[in-house]
Amino acid sequence: MRLKDKVALVTGGSRGIGKAVAQGLAGEGAKVAIIYKGSKEAAEALAGEIISQGGQALALQADVADYNRAKAVVEEVEKALGPVDILVNNAGMIHDDLFVRLEPEQWNQVLQTNLGGTFNFCHAVAFSMLRRRAGRIINVSSVAADYVNPGQTNYSASKGAVNSFTRSLAVELASRGVTVNAVAPGFIETDMSAAVRNKAGDLIKKFIPMRRFGQPEDIAKVVLFLAGPDSSYITGQVITIDGGLSLGAASG
């Protein structure tokens, strides 16, 4: 129970990586706020599961791209569970298309969710964290920030910006004991990557030295480490978790 009574907030917490993170945090004793956009049932079921195992959790609806809603949600969490100690900005979306065909709407939505959502929630918790001289912020980025694919100008740009944002915010908050780090997953078995895995799964595996896709738990374990006391001297880092994909080795 490394995180006993800590208050954690996970955006996009109802499924995929966010769900594994929320479960992991609860397993370490944290009180968990699960933020969902559309998956109300999944979020409430997850909160119910955590509560039935003796933990504390609640599910709240928010579009992370909405600044005012993010502020309001954080206030609700503070009232119900206490000030946020651990923020995991996990909510993200893809809207892939070749650049010449990409609509401004697809560009804006992805930037506003992946980058804007990260800003919104960081902004809602940062001042309180620095005043308490403690806090952990973990942003879920992607290997696609640096190892790009065609059709993902919006997604790559958003995740590259999240990495830079992570480093910059880390510098601002470091003297106040708040760490800011990111994890960069490769291909993980989630709903978000299902379409591309179904279409080109075997081909993609040839570029992953471990020859398999990652599981949400592979990411959650690193997030837990970054949320806990063992990582207190790490800040501003982007930790890649991709089975070796980004090493760029040809299939052997």
Next chain:
Amino acid sequence: MATKGEIYSKVSATLVEALNVDEGVIQPTSTLQGDLGAESIDFLDIVFRLEREFGIKIPRNELFPEAVFQGDPEFVQNGKVTVKGLEELKEKMPFADLSDFEKNPEVTDFSNLFTVDLITRYIEGKLRAEGKA
């Protein structure tokens, strides 16, 4: 009605919390940055705590004005604040005691104006304007 001594004690207690320093090291002449180790983010915290402690509103750039000398290239010459610059400073920070600074107004010493005493005088002025001191 708060006396200057009461205001000073509260300011001092606020700085203990905001800067994580021992009360013993705080003197009226202590400079926030040089003596008490305040960083830019700490100034925000100090303002926030003072507002709450004294029930006042501190507009941005009033207590800790930023970029005072950037409004006019004539405010600073050869690293020293000019007469024009000092006038600007008096207008922006009427609560500051400039008597020492004026003797040798090196712009790099500007941050030394921000002392515990300066905050106390600022708060005193604010409260007096509201009839509370």
